[in-house]
Amino acid sequence: xxxxxxxxxxxxxxxxxxxxxxxxxxxxxxxxxxxxxxxxxxxxxxxxxxxxxxxxxxxxxxxxxxxxxxxxxxxxxxxxxxxxxxxxxxxxxxxxxxxxxxxx
Amino acid sequence: xxxxxxxxxxxxxxxxxxxxxxxxxxxxxxxxxxxxxxxxxxxxxxxxxxxxxxxxxxxxxxxxxxxxxxxxxxxxxxxxxxxxxxxxxxxxxxxxxxxxxxxx
Amino acid sequence: xxxxxxxxxxxxxxxxxxxxxxxxxxxxxxxxxxxxxxxxxxxxxxxxxxxxxxxxxxxxxxxxxxxxxxxxxxxxxxxxxxxxxxxxxxxxxxxxxxxxxxxxxxxxxxxxxxxxxxxxxxxxxxxx
Amino acid sequence: xxxxxxxxxxxxxxxxxxxxxxxxxxxxxxxxxxxxxxxxxxxxxxxxxxxxxxxxxxxxxxxxxxxxxxxxxxxxxxxxxxxxxxxxxxxxxxxxxxxxxxxxxxxxxxxxxxxxxxxxxxxxxxxx
Ligand SMILES: Nc1ncnc2c1ncn2[C@@H]1O[C@H](COP(=O)(O)OP(=O)(O)O)[C@@H](O)[C@H]1O
Ligand SMILES: Nc1ncnc2c1ncn2[C@@H]1O[C@H](COP(=O)(O)OP(=O)(O)O)[C@@H](O)[C@H]1O
Numbered sequence: 092x093x094x095x096x097x098x099x100x101x102x103x104x105x106x107x108x109x110x111x112x113x114x115x116x117x118x119x120x121x122x123x124x125x126x127x128x129x130x131x132x133x134x135x136x137x138x139x140x141x142x143x144x145x146x147x148x149x150x151x152x153x154x155x156x157x158x159x160x161x162x163x164x165x166x167x168x169x170x171x172x173x174x175x176x177x178x179x180x181x182x183x184x185x186x187x188x189x190x191x192x193x194x195x
Numbered sequence: 196x197x198x199x200x201x202x203x204x205x206x207x208x209x210x211x212x213x214x215x216x217x218x219x220x221x222x223x224x225x226x227x228x229x230x231x232x233x234x235x236x237x238x239x240x241x242x243x244x245x246x247x248x249x250x251x252x253x254x255x256x257x258x259x260x261x262x263x264x265x266x267x268x269x270x271x272x273x274x275x276x277x278x279x280x281x282x283x284x285x286x287x288x289x290x291x292x293x294x295x296x297x298x299x
Numbered sequence: 300x301x302x303x304x305x306x307x308x309x310x311x312x313x314x315x316x317x318x319x320x321x322x323x324x325x326x327x328x329x330x331x332x333x334x335x336x337x338x339x340x341x342x343x344x345x346x347x348x349x350x351x352x353x354x355x356x357x358x359x360x361x362x363x364x365x366x367x368x369x370x371x372x373x374x375x376x377x378x379x380x381x382x383x384x385x386x387x388x389x390x391x392x393x394x395x396x397x398x399x400x401x402x403x404x405x406x407x408x409x410x411x412x413x414x415x416x417x418x419x420x421x422x423x424x425x426x427x
Numbered sequence: 428x429x430x431x432x433x434x435x436x437x438x439x440x441x442x443x444x445x446x447x448x449x450x451x452x453x454x455x456x457x458x459x460x461x462x463x464x465x466x467x468x469x470x471x472x473x474x475x476x477x478x479x480x481x482x483x484x485x486x487x488x489x490x491x492x493x494x495x496x497x498x499x500x501x502x503x504x505x506x507x508x509x510x511x512x513x514x515x516x517x518x519x520x521x522x523x524x525x526x527x528x529x530x531x532x533x534x535x536x537x538x539x540x541x542x543x544x545x546x547x548x549x550x551x552x553x554x555x
Contacts, residue, residue, distance in 0.1 A: 114449075115478040116442040147474050148523035176467045183530040184523045218321075219350040220314040251346050252395035280339045287402040288395045306444065307489075308451075309435035315458060316434065322454035323436075326447040361435075 093117050095124045105134045110142040113150035122153045135166050140173040199228045209238045214246040217254035226257045239270050244277040306366045317349045327366050340403040347396045351387040372422035434494045445477045468531040475524045479515040500550035
């Protein structure tokens with residue numbers, strides 16, 4: 092299962108940490124929680140993936156849906172610190188071109 | 196798999212650490228390594244189980260075999276620091292009466 | 300996880316596969332809500348039975364293991380296709396295995412007529 | 428671990444069981460000597476296929492997964508008993524899944540005649 096927490100929220104950015112596993116089982120919950128967190132705020136979104144150990148195509152699809160919503164309001168989503176296994180899936184699907192990926 | 200190391204050897208005791216998992220797959224190797232370590236020395240044996248995460252009935256049988264050998268020479272075997280799951284198996288099989296168990 | 304779902308595993312009767320069955324059952328039991336200590340108990344009991352099968356029947360085909368999710372626990376059933384269950388606990392050195400399984404599980408049933416199987420059950424909320 | 432041994436798993440077509448299959452394949456792959464990154468790749472590809480099966484056929488029986496240990500890798504074959512394989516990658520949102528599986532595995536074969544199966548193969552010593 093996964094955990095989603097709003098870590099910080101300044102004038103410009105909201106940092107949301109995503110921890111655990113997102114797969115076909117947890118995806119529906121993840122979609123609801125993520126869309127809610129995004130609707131609640133006006134800033135750019137930074138998703139901290141440092142402790143996300145697993146994501147599948149369904150999770151990636153949900154991220155794409157989230158990006159669409161955010162872009163409609165001229166904001167964007169940054170993926171922060173994905174593990175190499177997760178990073179690889181962004182590369183394979185070409186999503187590393189859609190999202191800003193920030194490795195620290 | 197498991198790992199067996201002679202940690203220290205003074206005039207009275209030899210401390211041998213046993214790490215990892217002992218099951219039907221690793222048992223033959225464990226038997227050979229353990230009996231060898233025991234034959235090599237004249238002191239009492241202290242088996243440090245701090246990092247032993249798993250043992251089965253076959254492993255316990257091998258320990259009984261080792262104890263017989265050691266007792267023939269008026270020495271004994273102490274089991275040091277077994278994890279609670281391993282400790283439980285000594286209790287269930289009554290082997291906590293045959294071995295000295297030292298919890299620190 | 301709904302009641303009565305069954306996950307089945309067919310495992311070659313070889314020592315190197317027992318740890319894989321252990322990993323699988325720990326996943327099933329953890330998903331069912333067993334606590335860590337009880338999961339450990341189930342893994343040990345499963346390994347003991349598979350170990351005895353392998354000792355007595357090594358290399359001869361596969362063992363069929365049904366993990367059935369009950370409302371109040373897990374039932375694990377072992378069968379060997381087209382073969383009778385061997386005497387698993389017939390000699391001196393098997394006494395530890397039988398003591399361990401009986402202590403750790405809530406029920407164990409050895410069925411020599413009919414479908415020739417061994418079934419063990421662990422109820423939720425009952426660590427030893 | 429000798430060549431051509433097969434471990435079989437029958438898994439209900441429900442989302443909650445996919446993580447158990449992932450755990451099992453990681454045990455098998457690690458015993459076969461795959462490195463950590465490749466094990467991760469195999470887990471992801473397995474999950475994607477099971478996920479698509481479940482999306483298209485949820486609740487209808489079980490999927491049969493054969494994990495075959497080859498001399499130079501692992502072959503994983505998916506079948507649904509008495510049912511044809513659904514179109515797994517037919518719509519827009521399935522493109523990620525197919526891209527992922529094709530990139531991570533060395534071979535993928537969808538067999539619609541005959542025994543209606545999907546087989547994917549990963550060779551030893553080939554992380555993506
Ligand atoms: N599983 C998926 N795989 C690939 N893309 C997906 C997936 N789920 C959603 N998407 C993409 O995200 C977009 C928006 O998704 P979503 O927010 O779920 O739809 P909606 O905006 O209709 O609620 C979809 O049009 C699709 O392109
Ligand atoms: N798997 C086992 N389960 C229970 N007891 C065992 C097991 N293996 C060995 N033993 C006990 O340990 C004793 C000595 O074992 P071992 O050293 O293997 O035999 P030997 O001394 O003939 O080489 C056996 O007689 C038996 O009582």
